[in-house]
Amino acid sequence: MRTRLIAAGAALLAVLASLVAMSQTAQAAAGLRVTGGKIYEANGNQFIMRGTSHAHTWFPSQTGSFANIKSLGANTVRVVLSGGRWTANSASDVANVISLCKQNRLICVLENHDTTGYGEQSGAYTLDQAVNYWIGLKSVLTGQENYVVINLGNEPYGNNNVSGWTSATTAAIARMRSNGFQHMLMVDAPNWGQDWQFVMRDNAAAVFNSDPQKNTVFSIHMYGVFDTAAEITSYLQAFQTAGLPLVIGEFGNMHSDGDPDEDTIMAQAQSRGIGYMGWSWSGNSGGVEYLDQVTNFNVNQLTSWGQRLFNGANGIKSTAKEATIYSGQPPQSPSASPSVSPSASPSASPSASPSVSPSVSPSPGGSRGCSATYRVTNQWGGGFQGEVVVTAGSGGVNGWTVTWTYANGQTVTQSWNATLTSSGASVTARNVSYNGTLGAGASTSFGFLGSYGSTNSVPSVSCAAA
Incomplete structure (x- = not known):
């Protein structure tokens, strides 16, 4: 009898362990996800990213930046990490970063910066090497699917041999899924993130469909390539017409390769329900110091770019909505992608100063109108x-x-x-x-x-x- 009880107890424990494992898997799979070309939380509420990037890997002591970024209204922070091209960020360090994001009620986009400019910049890592880094962090990433998006590799190709982006990205996604990652994945475009050869745009559907979870988001970086309203609108429209998820993973108000049209970028993102993250909080050097949003990591010293991003029209303060995982808002049913009438975008160059017409008078409607x-x-x-x-x-x-x-x-x-x-x-x-x-x-x-x-x-x- 004692032997039977022990055996029965062992069987019961095995069943309980199996149920716990199934519950954990279900919980993991129910994190941030793509539905109908948009990003949703597990409870069905749509989530639109509004935030900035923080260069944590080079400034690991600036942990107060998370609270400061949140204080200006952001709901997302994109965190720069390295697996060895620079001083590697350890699992314990990344666990602390995730904790800081959660403490400050921010969605955490973790990106591996090692891949920047692969094929053109010496020392750049491959996407496959980036996946090795993520696998090494799996113990601190598992269970954080409601709070963390994994940005596989920053700007993973320069301007050389960019045709390799599609197969490299597809292979990286496959390895992440085969290693059990349930997270939403984010993939950057080639051409230093700006996709001016349209490799990401034209192959996005194939890459998305290669993900067995259909939970991959595409990220475009908008700098000098996107200096007209027509270029911005055309690129965003292509993804919206295809019903594919896109975020503006980086953009600035100036750049050495041209002057981005940040006003249109932000207005278009807001009107289309597309996420954006400006570059970057502080610490830029090498001639692009103008991209700092605050001076010397001081939240009380906003630069003109910081003022524009956080406090300007269609800016973070006026448009960001906190993830409902932090506020316990009730669930909503996920919707289908927006109805879009495909058509070629205007080819004429827009004027430098947009002509803005006054709003019309509101129509009468009464209490139910x-x-x-x-x-x-x-x-x-x-x-x-x-x-x-x-x-x-x-x-x-x-x-x-x-x-x-x-x-x-x-x-x-x-x-x-x-x-x-x-x-x-x-x-x-x-x-x-x-x-x-x-x-x-x-x-x-x-x-x-x-x-x-x-x-x-x-x-x-x-x-x-x-």
């Missing part, structure tokens, strides 16, 4: 970008329809965050699945591209609640 404002956010020869903000009345709405009629022959060529149809000069925009329900006084927005002739006057708009 809604109002809408229309504005031109950017304009160039023959083309423009517009935005409409929809605001619910005091009773909230469960759906909305916005209409307007153009007076000067304008036409809409692309749209996002709304289902938009045209009949002659009349335009009708209806909510999509994820932005129709608005609480009292809550707002959402949708955007579009259009063409015009000699005049682009602002039409009157009407909003009707469903």
Whole structure:
């Protein structure tokens, strides 16, 4: 009998251990994830990254930066790590970084900087070597899937032999999954992150589909290559049309290879629901000190770039929403990707100074109604970008329809965050699945591209609640 009891007890323990393991696996798989081309938390709430990069590997003592970055409104911090190209960040160090992110209610994007400029810069690591580093950190990364995104390798190819990016990235994802990583993975573009040869853009679908978990996000770095509104809009639209997840993993307000159009980058990210992370908090050198957002890691000494990123229009302070894992907000059902009408982006070069039209008067709607404002956010020869903000009345709405009629022959060529149809000069925009329900006084927005002739006057708009 005693032997049977011992055996029965051992069997019960084995079953319990199996259940615990299954529970841990399920919990791990339920971390940050991609659904319909967007990023969601495990509870179904959409998460849009708004943050900056912190060069932890070169400034490991600046741990106060996490709290300072959070104090300016960020919901995400991208943390620079090294596996040996510079002084390696150990497992205990990375565990502390994750702890600092969690203490400060930030989503932690951990990136391996060793791969920067592979094929062009001496000493750069391969993506396969980067995976070795992540495998070495698995003990401190497992169980953190709700809080951590793994950015496999920073700017993993320079401008040489970039065709190798696709197979190298696919192989890196496969190794991460075969080694049990359940995390959302982020992959950077070649061409020093700027993808000017469109290797990432044109092969993103194949790379995404190679991930057995379909939980890979693409990251574009926007510097001098993206110095016009047309270039920015065209690139973002390509991913949105394909229904593929994209974040702007780095961008600045100036750069030695050209002057990025940060205003359009931020406006487009906001109107499309795309995450962005500026580069970088502090400590830049080698002629790019102008990319520091604060001077000498002092949160009270914001630079002009820091002011723009955190406090400017479409900036972090006004647009960031904290991950609900930290606030216990109720779950929502994940939505499908936005309805987008594919069309070629305008080829004309935008004007240096966007022509912004005033908002129209809100339409009357009463307590159950809604109002809408229309504005031109950017304009160039023959083309423009517009935005409409929809605001619910005091009773909230469960759906909305916005209409307007153009007076000067304008036409809409692309749209996002709304289902938009045209009949002659009349335009009708209806909510999509994820932005129709608005609480009292809550707002959402949708955007579009259009063409015009000699005049682009602002039409009157009407909003009707469903």
